[in-house]
Amino acid sequence: MSLPLSDELIAEANVREADALEEDYAALGRKLSRAGLDIDSIKNRVAGFSVAVPSWGAGRGGTRFAKFPIPGEPTNIHEKLTDCAVVNQLCRVTPRVSPHFPWDKVSDYAELREEAASLGLGFDAVNSNTFQDQPGQAHSYATGSLSATDPHVRDQAIAHNIECIEIGRKLGSRDLTVWVGDGTNFPGQQDLTRSLDRYLEAAAEVYAALPDDWRMLLEHKLFEPAFYSSVISDWGSSILAAQELGDKAKCLVDLGHHAPNTNIEQIVARLHRFGKLGGFHFNDSKYGDDDLDSGSINPHQLFLIFNELIEAEAHPRGEFRPSYMIDQSHNVTDPIESMLSSAEAIAGSFAKALMVDREALHAAQDANDTMMAFQALRRAYNIDVAPILAKARVEAGGAIDVLGTYRESRWRERKAQERKPVGLGAGIV
């Protein structure tokens, strides 16, 4: 394996932080032990936790208005993989990359898989793209893809999704994530029922091409690019579609794809209750699908979501194999720094949720003791889990201070000398 950053750089940075970490970890360990919690067991669970990063997250994103690239951004899948390897080398929480096609197309996928493995990375869910046209494409997705009125467009969208499955097999993926931008901008533009019929019929053809051990993850989104109606707009449409398609179809929850203030943790519980919770796209939002960094706006919501995920894991209803991915648009930061910060926020919420006294919580719930039930959650939420995360990282070869060590590596400055500028390109990712 040849990792992008030097081991010496990380080791030297860790030496400077090691004493303080030991002190903080020991103090937290004593505090947790008074509450009946063993810090090493929690640290070991955290060490087993992972979340995928999207290949497109390695580059700067944008808004509908503009994108402001930075020097040294990755310009192709190979450079994106290298940047994702930097993230994982430092944080040790993101060992898989979720590719997107056709953006990440190459001629030899076996070679790409080997290249990723040499960087300590594997591949996660494959993402299809029928929300924009590609040069030379026979039919346009301007008025829809899997739900298009024109059968040729639907066939093209089906063929693209099946091609993504074929590529994913070569990369070692086991999930196909399908998000369609299909919908309308005007009342009356499409028949709300018949457009769903067309989607279901086309999605069934994609579903039929899934290998036995694969899943099809349906990602819903309330609005954008369609601003009046979306075909798969919410978790209700998503679970109905997944139920109609079959066992291998599951729902994927992107945290930004809901109306503001929606109780997403309850959606998690609902989807799990019916064995349809397939995965997550982590990000944060203030207004809509802002694709801000995970935990930057509402870290409490992220904790409550993980609280439901831990409950779900403890009370499985069929399979519990949620596919976790960071799905953010890094418009104003170095994407590597955003992914490092987000991976820490996500793993931290997982760690906090592990520390909820579930016995006390359930007893308080059964006794209708509202305040004590709330306090069971609040106590865990208030714990500073940073020493646990840092300890898990350093034991896996990562950095205690991920951002500090990254800055010290001068990775972006060095890449700015080597990589060609990405250009202005499209805004939205």
Ligand SMILES: [Mn+2]
């Ligand atoms: Mn998403």
